[in-house]
Amino acid sequence: METATGAVGPARTARHEAICDAAFQMLSEVGYDQMSMDAVAARARASKATIYRAWPHKADLAVDALTYRFGGAPEPPDTGTLRGDLLALVTMACQLAQSPDGAVVVGLMSAAARNPVLSQALYECAYRTKRGVHETIINRAAARGELPAGTDPDLLHEVLHALVLTRRMWAAGPLDDDFAVHVVDDVLLPVLRHERAADGR
Amino acid sequence: METATGAVGPARTARHEAICDAAFQMLSEVGYDQMSMDAVAARARASKATIYRAWPHKADLAVDALTYRFGGAPEPPDTGTLRGDLLALVTMACQLAQSPDGAVVVGLMSAAARNPVLSQALYECAYRTKRGVHETIINRAAARGELPAGTDPDLLHEVLHALVLTRRMWAAGPLDDDFAVHVVDDVLLPVLRHERAADGR
Incomplete structure (x- = not known):
């Protein structure tokens, strides 16, 4: 059973951001089904243990990679109408x-x-x-x-x-x-x- | 370059319908990426030559399988309002x-x-x-x-x-x-x- 622990997200460290960035790149290049945790670890120069501790499942990591990429809300337009x-x-x-x-x-x-x-x-x-x-x-x-x-x-x-x-x-x-x-x-x-x-x- | 020749569709024969039916089943069971023309041929008990003549590309066959399945428009509802x-x-x-x-x-x-x-x-x-x-x-x-x-x-x-x-x-x-x-x-x-x-x- 997968859980969405990644949706809340681990503490934001430079290491975690590098892993999220690598995961987003993998999603972009090969898609979710082909993305492997090992390849993300290799690209982010992180240990697999680090990744699996923060994101027990691939879905958790994909969640956090998206949050990392899209999480910040844009400034609302203010045209006057x-x-x-x-x-x-x-x-x-x-x-x-x-x-x-x-x-x-x-x-x-x-x-x-x-x-x-x-x-x-x-x-x-x-x-x-x-x-x-x-x-x-x-x-x-x-x-x-x-x-x-x-x-x-x-x-x-x-x-x-x-x-x-x-x-x-x-x-x-x-x-x-x-x-x-x-x-x-x-x-x-x-x-x-x-x-x-x-x-x- | 793929073409959408299948969208128009070959002459409707029982053989073609059996192939479309097999293709729709494959789409349902394994999805488009995993669907192979060979597996469709085997399931429909058709020769590969028959299939490739009618549908040169997998996309053509998927098109026709969908048309076969969804092609008929439903009766419009007529409730009075x-x-x-x-x-x-x-x-x-x-x-x-x-x-x-x-x-x-x-x-x-x-x-x-x-x-x-x-x-x-x-x-x-x-x-x-x-x-x-x-x-x-x-x-x-x-x-x-x-x-x-x-x-x-x-x-x-x-x-x-x-x-x-x-x-x-x-x-x-x-x-x-x-x-x-x-x-x-x-x-x-x-x-x-x-x-x-x-x-x-």
């Missing part, structure tokens, strides 16, 4: 989805579909850790009177990530400016403003 | 996503992320082939005055599939009745009705 902030946010998500880091996430998805520890890690890292950014955008829009106070930032998460990720995974079309405008004007704004309408009914 | 039809549709999608067939699609996603022929096949099979169902639901709603004529069925596709698939892949929560109600009331109806509002402005 909800639409401007959402466009900036979707554009950032599209750029990430097309980057080498995005390819690592996509590659992990299939492994995660059969591995609850990994899927939890992906959920935590690429979804929940950005909740604060979305909350800030929603709260600023509420302060400007564009949305009611208490609009649920989780709805913004859920819909934004689903649309960008699916577009990327299905290669359903380019992740360009036109797509960002479509996501914001045709989906996100109607969904968030519906909250406002529902609030007043 | 747009909300009822959408709830039935999302419930069906959730059931498929949790089924063994859904697991095959999820397993293929990672391979498809690095393989344009496969991603095109997935797009065609699980997305575009259902366009008629979505069009029927939208048109019936328009005939009842619930939506304007000309509401884009592709928007229904895009948002519905993205939300259900992402929920499944990230294991972000159960694909249950509460989720179906959430998708319909919080996302799909606001998005589709926004088209109506936009139409009238």
